[in-house]
Amino acid sequence: MTFPRTLTRIATAAAATLFLSVLAPAGASADDVSVADLNLRTPFDCGQVWNANTRTNHNPQLxxxxxxxxxxxxxxxxxxxxxxxxxxxxxxxxxxRYIIVDHGSGVTTLYAHLQTQSVSVGDSVSTGSVIGTVGSTGGSTGPHLHYEQRESGTVVEVVLNGVEIHYYGNTTITSSTGC
Ligand SMILES: [Zn+2]
Structure with a gap:
């Protein structure tokens, strides 16, 4: 009697699929939070225009x-x-001189080559809080901000104001932070 067994298997598979879909709806798993989910903002004063440069020989690459x-x-x-x-x-x-801010859910941002650092480890910051100033410290040949977004420690493609920065090339971006 193979027919009833097959039916049972199909029924079990359908039940398992239903069970999983109830437990883990798409994109809602705790370790599945991406930088895009957090609506990360451009790290500059309101209205400032910056060139966001990405290139294959950058370290880390993204x-x-x-x-x-x-x-x-x-x-x-x-x-x-x-x-x-x-x-x-x-x-x-x-x-x-650099700073890392932890935004929860495994998402962090890193700000490097700073001239000054105006926060301490353990400080709570808000969106748009000033944490330092742009400089050219470390292995830098001119003033700029080296910026990273990470998920569980891995550097990922940067998303700012809900827009993905162009890889690889230049994106002109106007800060709307704190406007
Ligand atoms: Zn850099």
Whole structure:
């Protein structure tokens, strides 16, 4: 009697599918939060225009370098609310003075080559809080902000104001943070 057994298998599979769909609706799993879900904001003063540069030889590869005239000393603002987890200075190497902010759900942002750092580890920040200023510290040849968005520590393609930065090339972006 194979026919009833087959029916049972089909019924079991259908029940399992229904069960899973109730437990984990699409995109709602706790470890499935992406940077796009958090509506991360451009890390600059309202109305400022910046060139977001991406390139294949960047390290890490999906980082963004923000450049403009008179970049030096401009405010760097947190892309979202969160907790400051790193305020470090690597001297003339790598990131130089940098900050990491944890936004929860495994999403963090990193801001590097800073001239100044105005927050401490453990500080709570809001979207648009000033955390430092643009500089050229570390392995940098001119003032710019090196910026990363990470999911569970892995650098991902940057999404700002709900828009994906162009890979690879230049995106002109106007900050609407704190407007
Ligand atoms: Zn960079």
């Amino acid at each position: 980082s963004v370098d923000f450049q403009r005239d008179n970049a030096q000393g401009q405010n760097v603002r947190s892309s979202a609310a969160g907790t400051v987890t790193t305020v470090a200075n690597l001297g003339n190497e790598s990131y130089g």
